[in-house]
Amino acid sequence: MKTPLGGNNLTVQTYESYPSADDAWTVSFNNPASTTGSYVVYAVCLPVTPTG
Template sequence: MTPLGGNNLTVQPYQSFPSAENMWTVSFNNPASTSGSYTVYAVCLPVTQTG
């Protein structure tokens, strides 16, 4: 993962899940003392039944 601004922030995502009908939640652990920010995108696709 590369943080915005190109600093040396190292994070570990530990949660990524749909938290409501139109919302996605992502949580990170930041073991370093460096602060920064991320932008998270979720791409939703329609479900297509087969067979």
């Protein structure tokens, strides 16, 4: 993950990142630092074509 405020004390620990439905993605994370900030999470979904 990229910190939006660049170079400050934000430290993100990602706990989970997974597809939670056919059209949804779930991300959980924690910032244990005393500095506050906000994050935007993007998921890019691509069609999967079975092979073989």
